[in-house]
Amino acid sequence: MNNQTNQIIVICNSDIILKGLADILTGCLSDKVILLNQANELIDYPHLSGYILLMMPVNLFKENEAFLKKIFANTNEVKHLHLSYEEKPQYNNTAINIHDNQALIVNKVNELLNSFGVKNEDKTINELTRREIDVLQLVAKGLANKEIADKLSISIHTVISHRKNISEKTGIKSASGLTMYAVLKKIIDIDEISTSDLI
């Protein structure tokens, strides 16, 4: 899993199910859980980003498909886990049933959360590329995006996109945090920078 935040959104008109799930989901690896009775309450969450695991009954999802698409426009990825109420369910890893036990629910949820941002079996997903290391070195030396672009003869747009990827992979967002990361990972030498200014 990479370092973008992930959130679970549960939409269900039964408060009993919502509260029960909220309790179970405290055992999951999500950064935040949002509980709602109706899909349209999502209008109060205009800045959703990162990875979203959406849990709701499948019919409710179909009714609100267009609206949900709009709401999640700025997120990285949305995955669904349907809530089903059938009496004798068949095992299905894209749905949880109201009769599933706690461990099974937690497993299904965590499995989906862990799969966020992993495109394939590539284990090196969180390793920085050569170019990202070049950019990181210059960030750590205190250069602004524009200066980095000039130095590496790439567009400022590309620099910004590299920086976004670096932050996603390392989990470090601020420039001073990245400097510290670069030193700890020996990407730059501590004596190369004036740490009193940069960190």
Next chain:
Amino acid sequence: MELFNETSKLAAVIHKDHTLLPVINRLGVKLGFGDLSIRELCVKEGIDVTFFMEIINVFHNESYFSEKKLLDFSVSIVIDYLLKTHKYYLDYVLPEQERLIDLFLLNCANDCKENELVLKFYNKFREEFVNHMQLEETKAFPYILQLNDTIQNPLKKGAFLEQYQNFTIKGFEKEHGNMDEKMFDLKNIIIKYLPPNYNLNIGNSLLSNLFMFEKDLKNHARIEDKILIPKVKQLEKIIKKDE
């Protein structure tokens, strides 16, 4: 995810969520309150009970935010709370973090260059953070209080408009995200990347402190960005309308 209400006993609330301890202190409550309910306690201490409820619920439950209700509070009550929060950061949280970081460095075995980065990073954060609070206290809050005062006493309007000709709250809006972002980075660096040549228990104390502080900072920023600033924008509109 429960919400507390006025009839809840405060002792039960604290047992449920002890991270509220500094919050209730800031709201004017000290421990030793026996079995009093929140309402009884607020009446006794002369605290606005609705404000008390909103603040502890916002703090306890991250997805809870009744912005409409919160916009009903006067700016002076909100600013008073924010000032107390600043004081708590300055008088307690920052010195405590410094103490823990000193201990953290003390136990490092031989080559401490890397651990000392933590100190440098922290000092830089602290400097920015203190500046940020000072700017709010010396520029933004006085402006807001005077704006509020002017709305209640229209006679003062001329003087107010003259003093704050080109000043609006907009300029103060950005910065917040920055602060909790840096706290998050510091935590993540210690958790993921810093070689563990320090006393583990002290490392854990430091991290717990940072986790709690980050949560507090986030809520603090939420109250400023979601309540205070929208409120001030409302007031600015009223002043402009009368012109």
